[in-house]
Amino acid sequence: MSIIDLSRLPVPAVIETLDYETLLAERKAALIALFPADQQAAIAQTLELESEPLTKHLQENAYRELILRQRINEAAQAGMVATAMGADLDNIAARYQITRLPGEPDAALRERIQLAFYQVSATGPRNRYRLAARNAHPDVVAADAWMTTPGVVYVGLLTRDVAAADTVSDEQRAIGQALFGNNETEPYVPGTRNSPAFAAAHTHLFDDDTRVLGVDLRVREAVIKPYQVTGTLIVPPGPDPAQVASEARAKLAAVARSLAQFRVDIHLPALKAALLVNGARTVQLDQPVADITCGPGELAVCTAIDVTVEVRHD
Numbered sequence: 001m002s003i004i005d006l007s008r009l010p011v012p013a014v015i016e017t018l019d020y021e022t023l024l025a026e027r028k029a030a031l032i033a034l035f036p037a038d039q040q041a042a043i044a045q046t047l048e049l050e051s052e053p054l055t056k057h058l059q060e061n062a063y064r065e066l067i068l069r070q071r072i073n074e075a076a077q078a079g080m081v082a083t084a085m086g087a088d089l090d091n092i093a094a095r096y097q098i099t100r101l102p103g104e105p106d107a108a109l110r111e112r113i114q115l116a117f118y119q120v121s122a123t124g125p126r127n128r129y130r131l132a133a134r135n136a137h138p139d140v141v142a143a144d145a146w147m148t149t150p151g152v153v154y155v156g157l158l159t160r161d162v163a164a165a166d167t168v169s170d171e172q173r174a175i176g177q178a179l180f181g182n183n184e185t186e187p188y189v190p191g192t193r194n195s196p197a198f199a200a201a202h203t204h205l206f207d208d209d210t211r212v213l214g215v216d217l218r219v220r221e222a223v224i225k226p227y228q229v230t231g232t233l234i235v236p237p238g239p240d241p242a243q244v245a246s247e248a249r250a251k252l253a254a255v256a257r258s259l260a261q262f263r264v265d266i267h268l269p270a271l272k273a274a275l276l277v278n279g280a281r282t283v284q285l286d287q288p289v290a291d292i293t294c295g296p297g298e299l300a301v302c303t304a305i306d307v308t309v310e311v312r313h314d
Contacts, residue, residue, distance in 0.1 A: 003114040003127070006082035014076045018069055024062040031058065081113055089113075101138035108138075129155050129205065136204035139197035141179070142222070144262040146296035153215050155205060156262065156297030158222040159191030159198045174303035175226055179260060190224060222262070223297055228304040229256070229271055231285040234312050239279035241309035247277045249305050256302035266292040266300045275307065 028047050031054075032040050047055050077083035084092055085106050093099065093109060096116035100109050115131035129145035139160040147153050160180050165187055168176075172189050180188035191198050202219045204210060211217055229252060235244055255274040259266060268291055275283045292300045 003111060006110060006114075009082050012076070012080065015073050016069055018066055018073070020062060020066050023065055024059060027058045027062050027065075081110055098135075101135075104138045108134075108141075129153070132205055132210045133157055133201040137197040137200035139191065139195075140201050142262060142299075143201070144222070144297050151214065151216055153212075153217050154297060155217065155219045156222045157191075157198055157201050157219065158224075158262075158299065159195050159201070160188055161191035161195040161197065162186040163189045171226060171303060175224060175301050178257065178301050178303055190222065193221060220297065222299060225292055225294065225298060225300040226303045227266065227288050227292055227300055228306070229275075229285070229302060230287040230306040231272075231275060231283055231308075233275060233280045233307060233309045234282045234284065235280050235309055237311055237313060241311060244277060244279040245307050245309045248275045248280065248307050251275070251277055252305055252307070253302070256305075260299055260301050262299050263294050263296060264299065265294055281312075 028044070032043050032047070035043050046052055047058070049055060078085075078088035079092070081089070081092055089106055089109055090100050093113050093116075096113055098109070098112055098116050112131060112134050115127050115134065118125055118128040118131055126145040130143040133140050133143035133155060137159075140157060141160050142158040144156040145153060146156075158179070160176075162183060163172075163186060168187050168189055173187050175190060176188040179190065182188075193199075193202075198219075198221070205217060205219055233244060233248055235241060252271065252274040255270065259270070266288070268285060268288070271288075272283045272285055275285075294300050
């Protein structure tokens, strides 16, 4: 069972869409309705004057109501896993005996909160191992678990580590940047078995309170499949080629980041769709030449994007 993508949830009905002008109009209409019918037109005309003291009072009153309703919206959002932040999210996590790891961002904590339901399982579902690994160290970015033969369980770990800039290859640097972003001091790279995060997860997975009795548990590094995207955008005369290329690269980079997960295959149509931004007529994709399949413990990472633009007349 996969966890829910909270970003795809609809906005809850309890969250109001607020508009100051609408609130002010409602306030004016309510005040006008209190007067006799033969006076309402005159009152309405008076309230159209910005210099009218009663208009100023209604404006101040509508603004205060807007602030109050926004505070109610924020209070409702603070009680939901999908929208709570900071200390509010910490308090939600505490319901499931989950605490924030040092430096852990809200997005990672939200994922662990969803996985928390599996920690009460007495057996060994995949997400139980994922949660145990993620709980061990803040630099355990992702985990996968699978069984090859009865009684043999593998856990693949994607961990984050830092390395001296002069010891990192160009490919390692590109993979680290694609997965973890930039680090101001030393580059991020995927951790090895000797990294602190991997060691902490390995130890925790083998704890008596974590490991399922009778299971042959084997922990290994994630298998990363790097790939590059090169292609040509065909555009008609008119659109700025540089702007089109820039938008295509940015969109593809975002899509590639979202696909860099365990067991997620990279399909060529998805890459082409990401490159086909406004202004482009079609895409000629040169690399990769075929879909990239990812099995248990494997993930594909885009390390480079090379997009050129060719202007063609229809």
